[in-house]
Amino acid sequence: QKEVEQDPGPLSVPEGAIVSLNCTYSNSAFQYFMWYRQYSRKGPELLMYTYSSGNKEDGRFTAQVDKSSKYISLFIRDSQPSDSATYLCAMSEGGSEKLVFGKGTKLTVNP
């Protein structure tokens, strides 16, 4: 079983839709959870960061972590064509110096 599992999609939605992206993980020592956005032929950029369980909101983006289920989510409200990208989840253990990434979900938002 991989440490981090992420549905690769692709996911195609109309503009304005609510998008839900998810990852599951097996390592209970993970404490720090991140979402990265990667546009085609670019480096990943940090979108959201969450420590332990709970929710975090930033504009149209909401990150949720459920450590009891080993499940994290990213919600995008009022999705825009500019949100079309690959979204990668990433996580690390407390004090670790390494991030473990999911394979990414490719999202297309159609105008």
Next chain:
Amino acid sequence: DSGVTQTPKHLITATGQRVTLRCSPRSGDLSVYWYQQSLDQGLQFLIQYYNGEERAKGNILERFSAQQFPDLHSELNLSSLELGDSALYFCASTPRQANYGYTFGSGTRLTVV
């Protein structure tokens, strides 16, 4: 611009050759990470340096090596290249630990023919 600079952006080379990829971390960041990204494997951690010293090793092949210099820039050396080494190679940096995420460079696209 993320502040992490990678050169070259593209590299095409033949099998059996050796190449060097270069990374300059964001100003003030002491940790440098190298990742390989391929379509089927996603982002795979290769190696980490902190302030000039190797700190962690991942799935790095013996044909690959890296170092971090006193000015904190890092180089990833890939030798005896094979077709399967074709991938995007990313460098990322952090001030120290990874808890708050990395800042990635824009990557070097390596094509081995």
